[in-house]
Amino acid sequence: MKQSIPLKKLSGWAAATLAIVLLQGCATGPQANPVDPLEPFNRGVYSFNEGLDRAVLKPVATAYQNITPSPVRTGVTNFFENISDVWSMVNNALQAKPAEAVDSFFRVTTNTFWGVGGIFDVATELKIPKHKEDFGQTLGTWGLSSGPYVVLPLFGPSSVRDTAGRLVDMQGDLVSQSGNVPVRNSLKTLDLVDTRASLLRAGELLDQAALDKYAFTRDVYLQRRESLINGNQRTEPEERFDLPAGASASPAPNPQ
Numbered sequence: 001m002k003q004s005i006p007l008k009k010l011s012g013w014a015a016a017t018l019a020i021v022l023l024q025g026c027a028t029g030p031q032a033n034p035v036d037p038l039e040p041f042n043r044g045v046y047s048f049n050e051g052l053d054r055a056v057l058k059p060v061a062t063a064y065q066n067i068t069p070s071p072v073r074t075g076v077t078n079f080f081e082n083i084s085d086v087w088s089m090v091n092n093a094l095q096a097k098p099a100e101a102v103d104s105f106f107r108v109t110t111n112t113f114w115g116v117g118g119i120f121d122v123a124t125e126l127k128i129p130k131h132k133e134d135f136g137q138t139l140g141t142w143g144l145s146s147g148p149y150v151v152l153p154l155f156g157p158s159s160v161r162d163t164a165g166r167l168v169d170m171q172g173d174l175v176s177q178s179g180n181v182p183v184r185n186s187l188k189t190l191d192l193v194d195t196r197a198s199l200l201r202a203g204e205l206l207d208q209a210a211l212d213k214y215a216f217t218r219d220v221y222l223q224r225r226e227s228l229i230n231g232n233q234r235t236e237p238e239e240r241f242d243l244p245a246g247a248s249a250s251p252a253p254n255p256q
Helices: 004-025 039-067 070-094 098-114 135-141 160-172 181-198 200-209 213-229
Strands: 149-152 156-159
Touching: 039 149, 039 181, 039 200, 039 213, 070 098, 070 135, 070 160, 070 181, 135 160, 135 213, 149 160, 149 213, 156 160, 156 213, 181 200, 200 213
Parallel strands: none
Antiparallel strands: 149 156
16 A cells, blocks of 8 residues: 555646646647647746756755765666666567567666676676667557657656656656655655766756757757657667756656
């Protein structure tokens, strides 16, 4: 019961948010951007996310980066990447990619047993390629269109398809499935802070380069998702790129 209640609440919240977004889209009119018909609503959510990022996430991530030694941060990143490889293995199998699924299996087993629970990325040293996949990509691989672009509170850039995929991803996340609530919440918080810390430099470049950060983030997200679904995903280890909260929670190149 302790495990299922939070997931049900979160799923209900996400479904309600998506319903509100779609209702808002009914009033966007015929002049709306075809890939972003919900733009007025999305920009409001984007501004909220950016404010949250400036006030909370970025300061905490900066402190984490300044205080935590680089080898420790690398170990934290490797640990969560190893966990994500389990779900990638499932999605590679669902996408009828047996070779990629096998690679993911061997990455998980190698890093878990020889990499001390995934803290050390032994699989990469052994040249076992990484194939990062999520359920949104699985839906896209089987022909489901992305639908309108959506910016989710806290999670950032998404689409109607990827929002549905995210709900399934939450069920497939081993950390989220933990029945120990304090441990689960601590790990999720650490993952969030570590991910945000890895994007500090990208966030600075975005601030300097983009005249309209909202439009830039949207275009990067949609282009990257299309590239991943069309089979152009990098197989070498890549940063978790899901842009910062205002620019993304998902995780957007993984700037969810």
